[in-house]
Amino acid sequence: MKSSVVKKFGGTSVGSIGRIRATALLCAEFLKLNPNEGLVIVASAMSGETNRLLALAKSCVANPALRELDALVATAEQQSCALLAMALCDIGVPAVSLSAAQIGLHTDAHHLEARIESVNPAPLLDYLQRGIVPVVAGFQGISEAGDVTTLGRGGSDITAVALAAALHSTACYIYTDVAGVFSSDPRIVKNARLIKQISHLEMLELASLGAKVLHPRSVEFAYRYDVPLVTLSSFAPESGETWVVKEDKLMEQPIVSGVTSRIDEAKLTILAMPHHTKGLAVLFEKLGNAGILVDMITQSGIENQRATVSCLVADYNSENALKIAQQLVPELGHLGAALDRDVARVSMVGVGMRTSLNVAAQTLAVLSALSITVDTFTSSDIKISCVIPRKYADMAVRALHQRFIEVN
């Protein structure tokens, strides 16, 4: 079997006819430099097109049938892929656009958020053998019943990783409109560095902490199927790329790879919760049933068999979370609940923490030197998170970045 790479182009990389032609040139250049490598392309919809179709559906009926919504929006990727394949053929690169149905990318039947069940590599391998570039519609699948499904947020990245896994590709390149993954948000930290290598687990933590380059589901998928992921800019690919690789393949293991902050969460505190696990289980189950995800759960100050329990919830449904916690007072016997929206979560991620002793202490020292009060503090083997007042978020990120990344 010929070795291959998968290259996925996001909405902005195919966002106009000009961008589509530029993306075709980028691929032609790659093939010229790598004549023995098979290339499989995955494309998202032209930016804005999916939203246009969703709005069209909403203007037609208030609650569109999910099967039809999927059938409708999946056409957007078929269009961008056909245009990209045309542009490739036009510059002498034989290419064909392919829908999920045409390559046999099978999912479960959960419309809007389908999970990939299997990918048939045979049609793709056949095209590669014949020297033809398959341009596969991202974000979509086909159910056992033959219905069109879509994969939800980050769906095209997931398609790309799934194809790379099925083809045992050398790497899966995710092209976006920014260069790679940075050690912190360059808008906050002037000296943020491009991360050259990072492990899947670190990337997963960074993605779930707000680094928007890669969707957590695609990183998880790449981790599970051991696919090396590369993220880079299609606008300026030479400006750098980040390789997401297996931890044992990292060339070096920095203590801290990235420093991030989130300011879109609120802290929910349960006051004087009777100290037994069942109560917490009931609470989190009720929140989960209401679609409220909780993170960074801490329990502290056990006194008279009662504890203070806090967790972070998304800002936008924090009022709802508070109401649910208060309504459970009769059932669970706590003394009420409180909400603090003036919070930020600052986090550091790095596989080097596993073997480094003093990161937690040094983190607290850095924040203390700035007179920033740490409200909640959690650490796992590769991550430390602190909840602090929201106004100090940027200051904390800069200081931690300087201390743990810029010193090296």
Place this chain on the structure above:
Amino acid sequence: MKSSVVKKFGGTSVGSIGRIRATALLCAEFLKLNPNEGLVIVASAMSGETNRLLALAKSCVANPALRELDALVATAEQQSCALLAMALCDIGVPAVSLSAAQIGLHTDAHHLEARIESVNPAPLLDYLQRGIVPVVAGFQGISEAGDVTTLGRGGSDITAVALAAALHSTACYIYTDVAGVFSSDPRIVKNARLIKQISHLEMLELASLGAKVLHPRSVEFAYRYDVPLVTLSSFAPESGETWVVKEDKLMEQPIVSGVTSRIDEAKLTILAMPHHTKGLAVLFEKLGNAGILVDMITQSGIENQRATVSCLVADYNSENALKIAQQLVPELGHLGAALDRDVARVSMVGVGMRTSLNVAAQTLAVLSALSITVDTFTSSDIKISCVIPRKYADMAVRALHQRFIEVN
């Protein structure tokens, strides 16, 4: 097997969200009145959408790969079908949109003008049995290799007729923005009548003579597979419909069903053509190779083994036809060629002509009374055509309509 009808809605019938909802209501009403009838819907693209996609492709590359052009434009029908299925579901009619691939509508591999090879009725029958309305994307098919194809002009009508044939449907309704087929163009003839019944062959002649309601290929298909075709307006279905049926099922056989005119043709005349068949064969072969269709070939005035040959060609490629005819002088030995663009073809179609003796004579008498010179005259068993000066076209149509249709 449950009896069924196929209803096909053209671009204007799904041209806006408002029209899509109106079309859904029309179908719901039909099912309410015909609870035992299975309904299969075929939809065209929202009007303008196919042209928008073609323009997008042309702005991308000058000569798009045909496979990709088909993959691109076929999405337009998938979109209109998904929206129509949503609108049906929303008013309580279970419906699913289906692409050609999903129902197994197989064609040859001639992109842009594919021919239907087979239709698998099983998926449609399965939906009908379950009380679900299939909403099938018109105009598209799938080749043996699994590539998306399109059927060319009138493609959605052809899809509808092919499904009706495969399902042995009671009838295939073609909804457009005008009521049925008229005995003449109402813009020319004030007293033009809606034709209630017409044979496939008459309809075929009328369609190829410029009646734009039904595309000749769909009528031919309906004729071959004995599918009763009904054409009517989705905007005002009560304003009348035309049934296209087998000739032996016509309730009456009028001498003349319709009077039409075409003013988009030019007359090509070959002067003093040596009188042997091979010369004409070469001429028409060369014209055909250049994509020039010829019609109404006549040969007259044989003298010294030379004849005057004339035919009609489309205005827009008549100059090209003239050039080809002139270039053949050395090879064929004629004395040159001439073009007359100041011509109109006025035709009458009717199965009653088969058994009526004097139609030709009466036609010439009507035109003669108006001092209209008939340049060329041809008749077949159900059609008479005259080439006359273009400025008299409307006058001739009105007079012939009055003589042969309004008198009855």
